[in-house]
Amino acid sequence: MDLNSKIYIAGHRGLVGSAIVKNLRAKGYTNLVYKTHKELDLVNQNDVEEFFKLEKPEYVILAAAKVGGIVANNTYRADFIYENLQIQNNVIHNAYKYEVKKLLFLGSTCIYPKMAPQPMPEDCLLTSPLEYTNEPYAIAKIAGIKMCESYNLQYGTNFISVMPTNLYGPNDNFDLEKSHVLPALIRKIHCAKLLNEKKYDEVVKDLNVNTIEEAKTYLSNFGVNETSVEIWGSGKPRREFLYSEDMADACVFLLESRDFSDLALNADTPVAKAKVECTYEKDAKEVINTHINIGTGVDISIAELALLIQEIVGYEGEFTFNTDKPDGTMVKLTDPSKLHGLGWKHKVELHEGVKTMYEWYLKN
Numbered sequence: 001m002d003l004n005s006k007i008y009i010a011g012h013r014g015l016v017g018s019a020i021v022k023n024l025r026a027k028g029y030t031n032l033v034y035k036t037h038k039e040l041d042l043v044n045q046n047d048v049e050e051f052f053k054l055e056k057p058e059y060v061i062l063a064a065a066k067v068g069g070i071v072a073n074n075t076y077r078a079d080f081i082y083e084n085l086q087i088q089n090n091v092i093h094n095a096y097k098y099e100v101k102k103l104l105f106l107g108s109t110c111i112y113p114k115m116a117p118q119p120m121p122e123d124c125l126l127t128s129p130l131e132y133t134n135e136p137y138a139i140a141k142i143a144g145i146k147m148c149e150s151y152n153l154q155y156g157t158n159f160i161s162v163m164p165t166n167l168y169g170p171n172d173n174f175d176l177e178k179s180h181v182l183p184a185l186i187r188k189i190h191c192a193k194l195l196n197e198k199k200y201d202e203v204v205k206d207l208n209v210n211t212i213e214e215a216k217t218y219l220s221n222f223g224v225n226e227t228s229v230e231i232w233g234s235g236k237p238r239r240e241f242l243y244s245e246d247m248a249d250a251c252v253f254l255l256e257s258r259d260f261s262d263l264a265l266n267a268d269t270p271v272a273k274a275k276v277e278c279t280y281e282k283d284a285k286e287v288i289n290t291h292i293n294i295g296t297g298v299d300i301s302i303a304e305l306a307l308l309i310q311e312i313v314g315y316e317g318e319f320t321f322n323t324d325k326p327d328g329t330m331v332k333l334t335d336p337s338k339l340h341g342l343g344w345k346h347k348v349e350l351h352e353g354v355k356t357m358y359e360w361y362l363k364n
């Protein structure tokens with residue numbers, strides 16, 4: 001990739017996409033292409049093909065997807081599987097058709113089995129059943145990995161898949177119903193603090209409603225009042241969080257350094273030969289695995305996360321636990337040793353990242 005290469009970032013306004021644009025710009029890449037969802041609906045096959053035909057990007061980063069937290073995944077199951085399959089089918093296939101030099105596909109660590117060994121290595125994929133709450137989303141993501149792998153093998157493309165752990169940072173989704181836990185808890189705890197301090201104008205502004213009564217009613221639906229904040233589930237599940245700017249840096253690092261161009265079945269390489277002959281299937285599988293974990297290797301319980309956010313926000317109320325809401329997977333800690341072996345490690349620790357994110361939230 002040189003600094004003038006034409007790079008298409010799909011999903012450039014999202015949590016990850018915006019961090020990737022920032023990272024690429026800081027590294028001096030100048031020829032970046034993007035479209036909002038409104039300008040180009042990636043679910044639409046014809047429109048995506050027209051875009052590739054016209055723009056002919058040399059590199060593609062696929063950070064556009066239907067994304068949400070545990071309840072959104074569990075509720076809008078059809079939308080999560082349909083939209084994600086459509087988006088990735090359209091983008092990956094056209095990247096092949098219009099000869100993109102390299103593509104980076106963003107999966108998720110929820111592709112791994114619910115009872116995966118901890119920490120989860122890349123090769124535990126497809127070894128036992130998935131977590132139910134996000135099974136449709138995870139199945140779409142697994143299809144994306146297998147598509148990248150299959151196009152590399154059959155057509156000699158250079159498609160990479162990354163499996164990030166739970167992410168957070170600027171431009172995150174703070175919608176209390178649909179967001180992930182970290183932005184949801186920041187907003188709930190912040191609003192409870194404002195209610196407690198009777199800063200009603202600020203609560204009304206935060207929620208974009210007209211009156212404090214409206215704001216209080218809305219927040220009470222999410223178990224938030226002057227003195228307490230509801231946490232979904234038991235608080236016992238453990239999650240691993242990575243700051244979005246670290247995630248973006250890992251993506252650009254892998255895009256610059258990882259290469260699968262010798263994997264085509266007709267390539268004159270030992271892996272390709274092994275794959276054709278099906279003689280060294282295990283060895284070949286280890287080498288052709290296009291997916292790689294991106295994580296910190298450190299996790300924290302949801303109850304501990306709430307305490308950490310409480311301290312950063314400066315909230316003095318209590319927490320309640322709503323066990324009618326799902327816990328989801330109890331532990332999903334990545335094994336990032338493959339990534340570490342390639343020479344990349346995260347820089348932002350959780351406390352610092354949450355502090356920076358809260359400052360961003362207050363400004364935006």
Ligand SMILES: NC(=O)C1=CN([C@@H]2O[C@H](COP(=O)(O)OP(=O)(O)OC[C@H]3O[C@@H](n4cnc5c(N)ncnc54)[C@H](OP(=O)(O)O)[C@@H]3O)[C@@H](O)[C@H]2O)C=CC1
Pocket residue numbers: 010011012013014015016017035036037038040041042043062063064065066067083087106107108109164165166167168171172173180
């Ligand atoms: N957030 C997380 O914790 C994790 C995320 N991931 C993966 O990382 C990737 C990025 O996620 P994240 O940044 O959090 O998601 P966001 O929801 O923040 O951003 C998603 C982006 O995708 C775009 N988009 C969605 N649907 C369409 C569509 N039909 N056509 C065009 N654009 C569309 C949105 O565009 P617009 O802004 O114009 O609406 C938005 O820019 C996804 O693949 C996700 O699965 C993986 C693990 C964890």
Ligand SMILES: C[C@H]1O[C@H](OP(=O)(O)OP(=O)(O)OC[C@H]2O[C@@H](n3cnc4c(=O)[nH]c(N)nc43)[C@H](O)[C@@H]2O)[C@@H](O)[C@@H](O)C1=O
Pocket residue numbers: 067068069070071073108109110133134137165166167178179180181182184185230231232233237239302325326327328329
């Ligand atoms: C990244 C990954 O994220 C999703 O999986 P998840 O990790 O289960 O997502 P989550 O962040 O929404 O929840 C984490 C934990 O936190 C608890 N929790 C407490 N209180 C709130 C709360 O207020 N909101 C939310 N959302 N969760 C809460 C919640 O009950 C759960 O135990 C995938 O669907 C999929 O999108 C994916 O790839």
